[in-house]
Amino acid sequence: KLANMVKRGALIVLEGCDRSGKSTQCSNLVNYLTAHNIDSKLLKFPDRTTSTGKMINSYLTNATELNDQAVHLLFSANRWEAMDDMRSMLLAGTTLVVDRYVYSGVAFTAAKGLDMNWCKQPDVGLLTPDLVLFLDLPIDAAEQRGGFGEERYEKREMQIKVRELFLQLRDSLWQLIDANRSMQEIELDIRQRVLSTVDTIHDKPLKQDLWT
Ligand code: 2DT
Protein backbone atom coordinates (compact mmCIF):
# COMPACT_ATOMS: atom_id res chain seq x y z
CA LYS A 1 0.00 0.00 0.00
CA LEU A 2 1.28 3.40 -0.97
CA ALA A 3 0.38 4.97 2.38
CA ASN A 4 2.66 2.54 4.15
CA MET A 5 5.65 3.63 2.10
CA VAL A 6 5.67 7.11 3.61
CA LYS A 7 7.62 7.17 6.87
CA ARG A 8 5.75 9.23 9.42
CA GLY A 9 7.29 12.25 11.06
CA ALA A 10 8.04 12.52 14.78
CA LEU A 11 6.12 14.67 17.24
CA ILE A 12 8.80 16.43 19.27
CA VAL A 13 7.77 18.70 22.15
CA LEU A 14 10.00 21.20 23.91
CA GLU A 15 8.87 22.37 27.32
CA GLY A 16 10.40 24.52 30.02
CA CYS A 17 9.95 27.60 32.12
CA ASP A 18 10.23 31.11 30.73
CA ARG A 19 13.78 32.11 29.71
CA SER A 20 14.92 28.49 29.40
CA GLY A 21 15.82 29.08 25.73
CA LYS A 22 13.00 26.94 24.31
CA SER A 23 12.00 29.15 21.41
CA THR A 24 15.58 29.68 20.19
CA GLN A 25 16.29 25.96 20.47
CA CYS A 26 13.09 25.08 18.61
CA SER A 27 13.93 27.28 15.65
CA ASN A 28 17.61 26.21 15.58
CA LEU A 29 16.46 22.59 15.62
CA VAL A 30 14.07 23.04 12.70
CA ASN A 31 16.78 24.87 10.72
CA TYR A 32 19.20 22.02 11.39
CA LEU A 33 16.69 19.29 10.44
CA THR A 34 15.72 21.15 7.26
CA ALA A 35 19.38 21.58 6.28
CA HIS A 36 19.80 17.82 6.69
CA ASN A 37 16.82 16.97 4.48
CA ILE A 38 14.53 16.01 7.33
CA ASP A 39 11.14 17.49 6.51
CA SER A 40 10.16 19.46 9.60
CA LYS A 41 7.99 22.30 10.79
CA LEU A 42 7.93 24.54 13.86
CA LEU A 43 4.67 24.93 15.76
CA LYS A 44 3.99 26.89 18.91
CA PHE A 45 1.28 26.81 21.58
CA PRO A 46 -0.51 28.96 22.28
CA ASP A 47 -0.93 29.80 18.59
CA ARG A 48 -1.91 33.43 19.09
CA THR A 49 -3.05 33.91 15.47
CA THR A 50 -6.34 31.96 15.64
CA SER A 51 -9.55 33.28 17.22
CA THR A 52 -8.97 31.31 20.45
CA GLY A 53 -5.34 32.46 20.30
CA LYS A 54 -6.39 36.09 20.16
CA MET A 55 -8.50 35.66 23.30
CA ILE A 56 -5.56 33.95 25.01
CA ASN A 57 -3.20 36.73 23.93
CA SER A 58 -5.47 39.40 25.30
CA TYR A 59 -5.63 37.52 28.62
CA LEU A 60 -1.84 37.00 28.81
CA THR A 61 -1.12 40.65 28.05
CA ASN A 62 -3.57 41.69 30.81
CA ALA A 63 -5.92 43.40 28.35
CA THR A 64 -8.82 41.19 29.51
CA GLU A 65 -9.74 39.09 32.53
CA LEU A 66 -11.00 35.53 32.25
CA ASN A 67 -11.95 32.93 34.80
CA ASP A 68 -9.13 30.39 35.39
CA GLN A 69 -11.17 27.43 34.14
CA ALA A 70 -12.36 29.27 31.04
CA VAL A 71 -8.87 30.29 29.94
CA HIS A 72 -7.62 26.78 30.62
CA LEU A 73 -10.25 25.42 28.21
CA LEU A 74 -9.26 28.04 25.62
CA PHE A 75 -5.63 26.86 25.75
CA SER A 76 -6.86 23.29 25.22
CA ALA A 77 -9.19 24.31 22.37
CA ASN A 78 -6.24 26.13 20.80
CA ARG A 79 -4.48 22.73 20.65
CA TRP A 80 -7.55 20.76 19.54
CA GLU A 81 -8.14 23.04 16.57
CA ALA A 82 -4.60 22.25 15.33
CA MET A 83 -4.88 18.43 15.70
CA ASP A 84 -6.24 17.47 12.28
CA ASP A 85 -3.52 19.41 10.46
CA MET A 86 -0.85 18.08 12.80
CA ARG A 87 -1.96 14.48 12.25
CA SER A 88 -1.98 14.95 8.45
CA MET A 89 1.48 16.48 8.46
CA LEU A 90 2.93 13.74 10.69
CA LEU A 91 1.42 10.98 8.55
CA ALA A 92 2.75 12.69 5.42
CA GLY A 93 6.26 12.46 6.89
CA THR A 94 6.79 15.88 8.45
CA THR A 95 8.48 16.00 11.83
CA LEU A 96 6.82 18.59 14.07
CA VAL A 97 8.84 20.56 16.60
CA VAL A 98 6.36 22.00 19.10
CA ASP A 99 7.19 24.90 21.43
CA ARG A 100 5.00 24.13 24.52
CA TYR A 101 2.16 21.62 24.66
CA VAL A 102 -0.17 20.02 27.23
CA TYR A 103 2.48 20.03 29.97
CA SER A 104 2.49 23.84 29.95
CA GLY A 105 -1.29 23.64 29.89
CA VAL A 106 -1.46 21.62 33.11
CA ALA A 107 1.54 23.16 34.92
CA PHE A 108 0.44 26.79 34.53
CA THR A 109 -3.20 26.26 35.50
CA ALA A 110 -2.37 23.90 38.38
CA ALA A 111 0.11 26.53 39.63
CA LYS A 112 -2.91 28.76 40.24
CA GLY A 113 -4.27 26.10 42.62
CA LEU A 114 -6.59 24.13 40.34
CA ASP A 115 -6.69 20.36 40.64
CA MET A 116 -4.10 18.71 38.38
CA ASN A 117 -6.43 15.90 37.38
CA TRP A 118 -9.10 18.39 36.33
CA CYS A 119 -6.47 20.26 34.33
CA LYS A 120 -5.59 17.14 32.33
CA GLN A 121 -9.13 16.27 31.23
CA PRO A 122 -9.70 18.63 28.27
CA ASP A 123 -6.47 17.41 26.63
CA VAL A 124 -7.37 13.71 26.89
CA GLY A 125 -7.11 12.21 23.40
CA LEU A 126 -4.71 14.73 21.88
CA LEU A 127 -1.76 13.45 19.84
CA THR A 128 0.83 11.77 22.04
CA PRO A 129 4.37 13.12 21.60
CA ASP A 130 7.22 10.79 20.61
CA LEU A 131 9.64 12.79 22.73
CA VAL A 132 9.33 15.55 25.31
CA LEU A 133 12.48 17.55 26.00
CA PHE A 134 12.23 19.57 29.20
CA LEU A 135 14.74 22.41 29.27
CA ASP A 136 15.42 22.67 32.95
CA LEU A 137 16.81 25.87 34.38
CA PRO A 138 16.81 26.91 38.05
CA ILE A 139 14.64 30.00 38.55
CA ASP A 140 17.61 32.09 39.77
CA ALA A 141 19.49 31.33 36.57
CA ALA A 142 16.40 32.16 34.52
CA GLU A 143 16.08 35.54 36.24
CA GLN A 144 19.76 36.31 35.64
CA ARG A 145 19.08 36.02 31.91
CA GLY A 146 17.63 39.51 31.84
CA GLY A 147 14.59 39.02 34.04
CA PHE A 148 11.08 37.91 33.17
CA GLY A 149 8.81 39.90 30.89
CA GLU A 150 5.57 41.77 31.47
CA GLU A 151 3.02 39.05 30.72
CA ARG A 152 0.62 37.65 33.27
CA TYR A 153 2.60 34.56 34.31
CA GLU A 154 6.09 36.07 34.08
CA LYS A 155 6.64 36.39 37.83
CA ARG A 156 9.11 34.67 40.08
CA GLU A 157 6.61 32.98 42.45
CA MET A 158 4.55 31.69 39.54
CA GLN A 159 7.63 30.35 37.73
CA ILE A 160 8.79 28.49 40.86
CA LYS A 161 5.41 26.74 41.20
CA VAL A 162 5.25 25.99 37.48
CA ARG A 163 8.68 24.34 37.52
CA GLU A 164 7.68 22.11 40.45
CA LEU A 165 4.49 21.09 38.65
CA PHE A 166 6.34 20.42 35.40
CA LEU A 167 8.64 18.05 37.27
CA GLN A 168 5.62 16.23 38.73
CA LEU A 169 4.35 15.64 35.19
CA ARG A 170 7.49 13.76 34.09
CA ASP A 171 6.69 10.48 32.40
CA SER A 172 8.42 7.94 30.17
CA LEU A 173 8.32 10.30 27.17
CA TRP A 174 10.40 12.91 28.99
CA GLN A 175 14.09 13.63 28.82
CA LEU A 176 15.54 16.37 31.00
CA ILE A 177 17.92 18.79 29.31
CA ASP A 178 20.24 20.82 31.53
CA ALA A 179 19.52 24.31 30.18
CA ASN A 180 22.16 25.90 32.40
CA ARG A 181 24.85 25.48 29.73
CA SER A 182 25.95 27.32 26.62
CA MET A 183 23.46 27.55 23.76
CA GLN A 184 25.75 25.44 21.55
CA GLU A 185 26.05 22.64 24.11
CA ILE A 186 22.29 22.51 24.57
CA GLU A 187 21.75 22.59 20.83
CA LEU A 188 24.02 19.57 20.23
CA ASP A 189 22.41 17.65 23.06
CA ILE A 190 18.90 18.30 21.71
CA ARG A 191 19.94 17.37 18.15
CA GLN A 192 21.30 13.98 19.16
CA ARG A 193 18.17 13.07 21.10
CA VAL A 194 15.87 14.24 18.31
CA LEU A 195 17.81 12.44 15.57
CA SER A 196 17.68 9.16 17.45
CA THR A 197 13.92 9.59 17.94
CA VAL A 198 13.35 10.46 14.27
CA ASP A 199 15.35 7.33 13.32
CA THR A 200 13.39 4.97 15.56
CA ILE A 201 9.71 6.01 15.51
CA HIS A 202 8.81 5.08 11.94
CA ASP A 203 7.49 1.63 12.76
CA LYS A 204 5.60 2.88 15.82
CA PRO A 205 2.02 4.00 15.22
CA LEU A 206 1.01 7.59 15.82
CA LYS A 207 -1.02 7.61 19.02
CA GLN A 208 -3.82 9.85 20.25
CA ASP A 209 -4.05 8.58 23.78
CA LEU A 210 -2.63 11.41 25.79
CA TRP A 211 -3.09 11.28 29.58
CA THR A 212 -4.82 7.87 29.40
P1 2DT B 1 4.61 31.75 25.44
O1 2DT B 1 5.35 32.78 26.20
O2 2DT B 1 5.42 30.54 25.10
O3 2DT B 1 3.87 32.34 24.25
O4 2DT B 1 3.46 31.20 26.42
N1 2DT B 1 0.49 28.57 28.80
C1 2DT B 1 0.84 27.96 27.64
C2 2DT B 1 -0.62 28.13 29.54
O5 2DT B 1 -0.94 28.68 30.58
N2 2DT B 1 -1.34 27.07 29.08
C3 2DT B 1 -1.01 26.42 27.91
O6 2DT B 1 -1.70 25.46 27.51
C4 2DT B 1 0.12 26.89 27.16
C5 2DT B 1 0.50 26.20 25.88
C6 2DT B 1 2.72 29.57 29.36
C7 2DT B 1 2.56 32.07 26.97
C8 2DT B 1 2.18 31.65 28.36
O7 2DT B 1 1.05 30.76 28.33
C9 2DT B 1 1.24 29.73 29.26
C10 2DT B 1 3.26 30.95 29.14
Ligand code: MG
Ligand atom coordinates in the same frame (compact mmCIF):
# COMPACT_ATOMS: atom_id res chain seq x y z
MG1 MG C 1 6.44 34.02 27.13
